[in-house]
Amino acid sequence: MSSHRAPDEPADAGPVNEAIDAYLEYLSLVKGRAVNTVTAYGRDLRAACEGLESIDQFTLDRGRDVLDWALESGASRASVARLVSSMRGFGSWLSHTGRLPLNPVSALQAPTPQRHLPRVLNNNQADTLLDHARAQAELTDTDIDNPGDDHRRALAVRDWAILELLYASGIRVSELCSADLADLGDRDLRVTGKGNKTRIVPFGTSAREAMNAWINVRPRLSARRAGNQPAVPALFLGSRGGRIDQRRVREIVHNAATEAGTPGISPHGLRHTSATAVLEGGADLRVVQELLGHASMQTTQIYTHVGSERLRRVYRQTHPRSGFQH
Incomplete structure (x- = not known):
């Protein structure tokens, strides 16, 4: 199994890395996947599971965080699609071999061009x-x-x-x-x-x-x-x-x-x-575009609904015919 380990991967493998090694061996020996494919899947999975102490920490939220990180790092559409395939295949194998009761990332999908805000904090x-x-x-x-x-x-x-x-x-x-x-x-x-x-x-x-x-x-x-x-x-x-x-x-x-x-x-x-807080505080989309370093205003357009919500709130608070008590 050590032949499937990335060159810079430390030799000591915890339970998560041991599961990844076993999965890579399954891909190679049972499924007959090409060496390059197994290597790429191994690299994806070790990155996705880095820091996890047990397999039950490999959750849907974790998978989504990994995709967020990949997108933010500028990963190509093909790389993100392969990352989704790696994690979903691993999750299916974990379930099939009884390591987990269900595939935790079965609902994970490669994101389409973003039309809405990712998860934010208030x-x-x-x-x-x-x-x-x-x-x-x-x-x-x-x-x-x-x-x-x-x-x-x-x-x-x-x-x-x-x-x-x-x-x-x-x-x-x-x-x-x-x-x-x-x-x-x-x-x-x-x-x-x-x-x-x-x-x-x-x-x-x-x-x-x-x-x-x-x-x-x-x-x-x-x-x-x-x-x-x-x-x-x-x-x-x-x-x-x-x-x-x-x-x-x-x-x-x-x-x-x-x-x-x-x-x-x-x-x-x-x-x-951060961008949502600035926009809700009164900044316009041009300021948000500069703050985030977006080359195109089209990328910043995902925030338009935040501006609309603020507009409706101000309207309700200020317009005498809004139907709300002042």
């Missing part, structure tokens, strides 16, 4: 998520004689800053991961989006406070670079001091929502939560 839910992340950063116990405690505190502060920045700015997860320290201003961040286009995105006081806290503890992670490897210029670092990757950010957002008790959300969903 203002109260966003506040709950961010307040919880801040509390985790501030309450994480540290012992100056225990480097492990110091490391956990640095990670908690980093996670809080990531959540605050994603919500405050509406940037893509790929833009967050590729940003460098030199791109950070006092109340804004220079990001490079799709088509290698650069823009400046603003953020407010709460995000600035979180970013200040992160910059103060960032050297604790930077110092963990192995051997003589040079420090990286990345704004956000992984636990070993390298540039953080998109899958880790997706896990941070997913885990934070679970711990805070808010609806499940992805970095893609936080981006749209």
